[in-house]
Amino acid sequence: MKDIFALRLFTRVARLGSFSAAARECGMSQSQASRTIADLEASLGARLLSRTTRAVVPTEAGAEFLHRMEPILDALEEAEQSVREGGELRGILRVAMPTSVAVREVIPRLPAFAERHPALHIQIMLDDRRQDLVRDAADVAIRVGRLPDSSATAKSIATISRVIVAAPSYLARAGTPGSPADLVDHRIVGGPASFVPTAWTFEREGDTLKIDPAAHMSADDNEGAVAAAVAGLGITSTTSWGCGRELADGSLVRLFPGWKTVDIPVQAFFPLGRATRVAARQFIDFLTNALREEIRR
Incomplete structure (x- = not known):
């Protein structure tokens, strides 16, 4: 040994x-x-x-x-x-994921999994940028958005919506945009979720509208971009996961309810493909089931 x-x-x-x-x-x-x-x-x-x-x-x-x-x-x-009797997992499970996903959605659901496997050390690696999963020896990564072609394997966890949000204080000062086309006249807060090609794409009654607004300030993680929007610094494009708490408490409001945005896939990315450790597979199965149970409720 x-x-x-x-x-x-x-x-x-x-x-x-x-x-x-x-x-x-x-x-x-x-x-x-x-x-x-x-x-x-x-x-x-x-x-x-x-x-x-x-x-x-x-x-x-x-x-x-x-x-x-x-x-x-x-x-x-x-x-x-x-x-091993009882199926209890041991060793270290390394999970890479964006900060907002971990803090807002994954960690609050971990107690039941951790209680089931007390000998398993769960190591969460946070970064809104794409980590080097091989170098960091990640067993699984949770990715928001579409994955590039890869020899690794992926599993769908959930599909979440994109939202365009702003603080009531900003809207009171700058006015509420009536349509996505009005965004060019507003201050924009950029973040990881707002720099992808579909961040500012809207659909209504068969028409597609793509906006390319210039960011007036930006943050390199979602938490920073959402905090800036809450502070009244501008409008941002993010995910429903990324600002759910702020929408619920009214510190942010959703814009353009009559327009459909492009849904965002959330996937588990297994860098080792078929050789993925059983702990990683069981963790993702647990998380997927927990999310689906919440949706059913």
Whole structure:
């Protein structure tokens, strides 16, 4: 088991490019992690990692060893899970997702899953930008919007609506736009959800209207864009998930109710395809079912 731990530690150091980051994940000191990898290299008779002042990167031998070892470790974990009584999940589950999705929709639903699997360490990696899932060793990523073509696999979780919103204070000062065409005369708050091609596309009675308003300020995550809109800085385009609380309490109001916007898919993205760990698959099944139960209510 000590050797298996060393192999798993090696894969994390290689993926993260850092002894300290991998050590923190494994609950050990950096010196312990470095010594464990040195012992592994000595037992193999090969240098696996090149250490510099800036980064830790696999050597040629290390890259080949990583490529061959990761599927074996994944298969071993699957085998352990298959014979574990009660189906309790163990180890670390790494889930990548945008901040708003995590804070507003996923984390509030986690208690039931965590209670069912108390030995599972759920590690949530937040970023509104697309993470490097291989480098970060994410087991699954939750993506909002359409996915590019990929050899990885995806599963639909939900479909959410796009909304155009503004604060009552802004509308009182600048006036309420009567139609999407009036947006060009208003201040726009840009965010991750408003920079995609369909962010300002509207349909009504068979007609399609595409607007390309210039942003007067922008934020690199949805929470910042929504906060700016609440503060009265302008109109923003976001998702129903991204501002549901603000619409409910009246700090934001929805514009253009007579116009249809393009719905947004929410998908689970499995970077390892068929080799995805059972914990990731069960987590996504749980989340999908929880969301569907809420819709039925």
